[in-house]
Amino acid sequence: MNWQFFGDLLSGTIMYGVPLLYMTLGAVIEQRAGMVNLGLEGIMLAGASTGFAMSVAAGNPWIGIGMAALAGALLNLIYAYLVVNRKASQLASGMTLMFLGSGISAVIGRPYVGAGIAGLARYQLPGLALVPWVTRTMFSYDLLVYLAVPSALFVWWLLFRTRYGLSLRAVGENPSAAFAAGRRIDLLKYSASIMCGLLGGIAGAHLSIALARTWTEGMTGGRGYIALALVIFSKWHPLKSIFGALLFGGAVTLQLQLQAKGAGISPFLLNMIPYVLTLAVLLIWSGARKYAAPGALGRIYSGED
Amino acid sequence: MKHRELKNTLLRHGIVLMIALTAYAAGLLLAGKNPVAAFVDTVSFTFGTWYGFSEVCMRMIPLLLTALAVALPSTVGLINVGGEGQLYMGAWLATWGVITFPNLPAGVFIPFLILLGFVGGGAWAALAGFFRARGWINETITTLLMNYIAPLIIGFFVYGSWRSREPGASAFPQSIAFPPAARLPRFFNSRIHLGMVIALILLAVFWFIMEKTKWGLKMKAIGGNPEAARRLGFEIGPYIVGVMFIAGGIAGLAGMAEVSALYGRLRAGFSPGYGFMGFLISWMAGGKPATIVSMSFILAFIFSAGSLLQITQGVPFAAINILMAMMLFVVLAKPRLPGVKR
Numbered sequence: 163m164n165w166q167f168f169g170d171l172l173s174g175t176i177m178y179g180v181p182l183l184y185m186t187l188g189a190v191i192e193q194r195a196g197m198v199n200l201g202l203e204g205i206m207l208a209g210a211s212t213g214f215a216m217s218v219a220a221g222n223p224w225i226g227i228g229m230a231a232l233a234g235a236l237l238n239l240i241y242a243y244l245v246v247n248r249k250a251s252q253l254a255s256g257m258t259l260m261f262l263g264s265g266i267s268a269v270i271g272r273p274y275v276g277a278g279i280a281g282l283a284r285y286q287l288p289g290l291a292l293v294p295w296v297t298r299t300m301f302s303y304d305l306l307v308y309l310a311v312p313s314a315l316f317v318w319w320l321l322f323r324t325r326y327g328l329s330l331r332a333v334g335e336n337p338s339a340a341f342a343a344g345r346r347i348d349l350l351k352y353s354a355s356i357m358c359g360l361l362g363g364i365a366g367a368h369l370s371i372a373l374a375r376t377w378t379e380g381m382t383g384g385r386g387y388i389a390l391a392l393v394i395f396s397k398w399h400p401l402k403s404i405f406g407a408l409l410f411g412g413a414v415t416l417q418l419q420l421q422a423k424g425a426g427i428s429p430f431l432l433n434m435i436p437y438v439l440t441l442a443v444l445l446i447w448s449g450a451r452k453y454a455a456p457g458a459l460g461r462i463y464s465g466e467d
Numbered sequence: 468m469k470h471r472e473l474k475n476t477l478l479r480h481g482i483v484l485m486i487a488l489t490a491y492a493a494g495l496l497l498a499g500k501n502p503v504a505a506f507v508d509t510v511s512f513t514f515g516t517w518y519g520f521s522e523v524c525m526r527m528i529p530l531l532l533t534a535l536a537v538a539l540p541s542t543v544g545l546i547n548v549g550g551e552g553q554l555y556m557g558a559w560l561a562t563w564g565v566i567t568f569p570n571l572p573a574g575v576f577i578p579f580l581i582l583l584g585f586v587g588g589g590a591w592a593a594l595a596g597f598f599r600a601r602g603w604i605n606e607t608i609t610t611l612l613m614n615y616i617a618p619l620i621i622g623f624f625v626y627g628s629w630r631s632r633e634p635g636a637s638a639f640p641q642s643i644a645f646p647p648a649a650r651l652p653r654f655f656n657s658r659i660h661l662g663m664v665i666a667l668i669l670l671a672v673f674w675f676i677m678e679k680t681k682w683g684l685k686m687k688a689i690g691g692n693p694e695a696a697r698r699l700g701f702e703i704g705p706y707i708v709g710v711m712f713i714a715g716g717i718a719g720l721a722g723m724a725e726v727s728a729l730y731g732r733l734r735a736g737f738s739p740g741y742g743f744m745g746f747l748i749s750w751m752a753g754g755k756p757a758t759i760v761s762m763s764f765i766l767a768f769i770f771s772a773g774s775l776l777q778i779t780q781g782v783p784f785a786a787i788n789i790l791m792a793m794m795l796f797v798v799l800a801k802p803r804l805p806g807v808k809r
């Protein structure tokens with residue numbers, strides 16, 4: 163145990179927490195508008211493979227990230243169409259989206275299995291290099307990492323400090339009242355889904371482009387579902403989801419560090435840590451949690467007759 | 468009323484099949500193959516030969532069971548998205564039984580395995596039911612996350628202490644071979660196994676309980692309005708745990724049957740997502756047993772056709788996921804056809 167170990171742990175926590183934060187923020191927006199989406203896993207996968215493939219093809223990771231965001235938004239438009247226009251079941255629509263996303267990502271990514279990329283450029287925070295025990299890797303991150311907390315702040319501002327956010331939350335809380343107050347429910351729900359898709363695509367792309375720097379089928383490993391758990395953990399609040407994402411990032415990093423150190427524990431047991439921890443955290447912090455959920459979460463709004 | 472219902476059901480199946488066939492043809496065209504010839508090949512293989520047809524039926528078995536594992540809890544308003552994990556845990560406990568008691572006689576072994584498969588999947592699901600019954604965590608998120616833990620448990624054992632040391636078999640991470648007495652019987656000179664009988668009996672029992680008994684009525688009442696049911700004095704907690712246990716047990720049977728009847732060994736990652744498909748089948752069938760059977764058949768057919776395509780035409784297996792998703796989207800979007808009243 164030395165500074166290097168803690169330094170790696172901290173930087174890993176941040177790096178692995180960031181994609182999850184983007185996904186969780188997207189899910190918070192969508193659920194605030196009353197929609198539970200089990201397809202986040204598919205969105206992330208599609209973002210990861212599209213992002214990686216486009217980075218290789220275009221030679222520029224930012225084009226990859228842009229295309230991934232677009233792919234995520236397009237995919238989530240299908241979900242929005244089904245649950246908003248066709249009044250379809252949210253659970254079944256989400257699950258189907260998961261199937262589509264995983265299928266599409268496998269087909270898109272197949273020619274790129276084994277390809278390597280340079281990843282995103284990392285920038286060191288100025289000044290910190292002067293602190294003696296700070297290692298080089300510790301405070302050197304890509305732009306998406308630096309933008310993660312500002313994004314959470316932006317989502318908070320959007321949801322709680324703008325008229326748009328108020329309308330969005332009203333739709334998720336009580337769609338009939340929102341409708342009576344003259345809000346366009348369908349447009350609001352669509353906009354929330356598009357934002358969720360954009361963020362989910364970015365989350366997936368950050369995973370494949372900046373973290374893994376490779377594409378493997380099913381590489382998100384349930385992060386889309388973990389994001390759903392973190393939404394509950396953070397009580398549908400964008401700023402609290404930062405802590406949830408860091409917690410998960412810490413669990414993943416700890417597991418990887420233990421594996422790298424050859425701690426003699428089976429990698430299968432170590433791989434369980436993030437999932438078990440997520441469940442444990444939900445158990446411990448349960449209680450009055452359900453009252454924090456948007457009132458009309460998961461319900462189908464069938465319009466006013 | 469009945470007539471119209473039948474017409475609707477037929478229409479639903481027809482649409483789903485049509486979409487599947489169109490997508491199938493499109494995929495082949497993209498791959499540069501003649502879709503008509505491939506279509507004729509597939510159909511003559513699946514419906515023209517006993518082997519082909521029996522393979523489709525064999526693929527139905529885990530789908531029937533995992534779909535029932537979703538349909539049952541949905542009657543009381545529970546959402547079980549954990550069929551995949553429950554399937555693995557059923558296979559896990561059954562394999563434990565084989566490794567611990569390898570010399571049981573055949574007459575005892577099969578019932579023992581059925582029991583273990585049921586308990587393995589059931590206990591896994593009951594945990595989620597317990598959390599839900601205490602009001603701690605919603606069963607949807609628990610069962611979803613537990614899907615990712617169960618295969619890791621299997622991996623821990625088949626890469627670790629359960630790994631076969633037999634020459635030839637030890638190259639793959641898998642358990643020892645099940646003794647012949649621990650293999651579920653197969654019928655009709657095919658790979659259709661006892662799991663089919665179990666699945667059909669369970670579906671019939673489910674239908675009977677829901678339609679003909681007081682229990683079914685009670686469950687529907689709880690599902691329809693849990694608050695009212697609680698006020699009327701129904702103890703909901705035990706119902707939730709019990710229903711989840713039975714549902715998980717049914718999914719566990721699917722895993723046990725796959726391992727015992729088909730592979731004869733426990734292997735890591737042996738399920739290509741049966742649990743998730745079961746969820747969608749149950750949803751498409753509206754939880755109705757007869758429709759679960761027909762929808763399972765359609766999906767099993769697509770599955771077999773997809774495997775055939777993968778082998779003969781080099782289409783990636785994941786393309787089947789896209790195909791299934793497209794079908795489901797059509798069902799979800801409830802298209803209005805000219806001249807048909809809903």
